Amino acid sequence: MILTTPTRLFQNGLFRWCFLALFLSVVLGSGLYLNYNGKNLPRSSETMRGIFGTLGKRSTDSQSGQWYRVQGGSMAPTLYGDCRSFSCQQCGLASPFFNFDQHGTRPPKLTCSHCGIFENNLVRSEESSGQLVRVNHFTSGVDLKDILRRGDLVAIKKDDAVHIKRLVGLPNDWVDSEGLHLKISGQRVEDMILSQANQFPLPWLLVDLDSARLVSRWKNSVRISDASEDVLADDWIRSELRSWECSEETNHWLVYQHRSQTRGSIPSPVWDDCVFNTGLSRKLHLVNRLRLSGESLGKGDVEFVFWTTEGARHVMKSFQGPAKFTIRSIEGDLLSSEASAEIPISDVMVIGIHLLSGTVELKDLKIDRSVEYRWRPNDDRPTPFQLSADEWFVLGDNVPVSKDSREWGAIRSAELIGLVDQATKFASPSLHELMGRIDD
Ligand SMILES: [Zn+2]
Numbered sequence: 001m002i003l004t005t006p007t008r009l010f011q012n013g014l015f016r017w018c019f020l021a022l023f024l025s026v027v028l029g030s031g032l033y034l035n036y037n038g039k040n041l042p043r044s045s046e047t048m049r050g051i052f053g054t055l056g057k058r059s060t061d062s063q064s065g066q067w068y069r070v071q072g073g074s075m076a077p078t079l080y081g082d083c084r085s086f087s088c089q090q091c092g093l094a095s096p097f098f099n100f101d102q103h104g105t106r107p108p109k110l111t112c113s114h115c116g117i118f119e120n121n122l123v124r125s126e127e128s129s130g131q132l133v134r135v136n137h138f139t140s141g142v143d144l145k146d147i148l149r150r151g152d153l154v155a156i157k158k159d160d161a162v163h164i165k166r167l168v169g170l171p172n173d174w175v176d177s178e179g180l181h182l183k184i185s186g187q188r189v190e191d192m193i194l195s196q197a198n199q200f201p202l203p204w205l206l207v208d209l210d211s212a213r214l215v216s217r218w219k220n221s222v223r224i225s226d227a228s229e230d231v232l233a234d235d236w237i238r239s240e241l242r243s244w245e246c247s248e249e250t251n252h253w254l255v256y257q258h259r260s261q262t263r264g265s266i267p268s269p270v271w272d273d274c275v276f277n278t279g280l281s282r283k284l285h286l287v288n289r290l291r292l293s294g295e296s297l298g299k300g301d302v303e304f305v306f307w308t309t310e311g312a313r314h315v316m317k318s319f320q321g322p323a324k325f326t327i328r329s330i331e332g333d334l335l336s337s338e339a340s341a342e343i344p345i346s347d348v349m350v351i352g353i354h355l356l357s358g359t360v361e362l363k364d365l366k367i368d369r370s371v372e373y374r375w376r377p378n379d380d381r382p383t384p385f386q387l388s389a390d391e392w393f394v395l396g397d398n399v400p401v402s403k404d405s406r407e408w409g410a411i412r413s414a415e416l417i418g419l420v421d422q423a424t425k426f427a428s429p430s431l432h433e434l435m436g437r438i439d440d
Pocket of ligand 1: 091115
């Protein structure tokens, strides 16, 4: 089948289904992710299978291109290959899983990352086909340095297969490490990509969606000035609509306490679990890039503090009526240890909110975390090293499992065959009717 325009693609039933059924993936942001204890999996590489044939003209500035179906999970949560999704009957959110059938039946300890509950509470298994992506092939002779930007998704021809990866290192860049964090010219890769607009922005993975919980993980803290006080304050009140309201200046903080995704919901730091890596057993790492979003009503000055491994980070916001807000921990100023000692946050109580003046209501509080690019403990490539004028460094967004430049080494320009410029939405099950029916 050869299709020449997006309009004609929409006439295809599969496309309509993908778009309609999974507009919910937008609601869920980058989706939900669980982590497993199980067998080690081989590293995967996103491979693609052309489904519509090749078009005559190959040019990055044309409206034509070749469509492929994604296979595998190395670009999750940006792109999904064939997988199976489960809905959680506590929170109503869906989690996609790869390699589901790899172990014959169910993999061990399938859990909802949002609730930390186990597979007997997961319902409505549905299979989803891999997303379709359009690759605009490069015209021969073109200078790729004029076309490609850091963060782009590129198609690579390697080992007789087409792979899709994210471009993180450009020619002449220095590639380095700080601990296991991957750095380019001294900066964390995810920060560089998040700071710029890309056709496929770096995804965020859901940590907590307060509107999906009957019992919130946000709690009033004890009064700071009286550490012996052992009762919860009631300055912050959660309404039936699950928004949080505070109407007077107070010493009390509204604090988010995280809970384990895989250990029965006990208090836990936020780890870099990835729900979709079914069966993978690996060392987890603390997450340092959180984002808090929601909607504010009322007027007032509010202080937000994030716990990070570098220290507490502090952001002030002045709300002047209804508005949506997004705050990233990396934006915050580092507080001194003396100042942060006054704030009831810790590695398991990772965000605190404090009303300084006015009356404020916060709706739909949502916490997510960015993908963090890391070397793996067994990646033995010596760093730092410099890419040549003809070399590029690529990674998969599914950092723990992706087979990419950490194994392949740098990619030569001749191996880059095109730029991904469109993708269908991932089709996950409809979840609205389950949302928030039961909760912990
Ligand atoms: Zn759940």
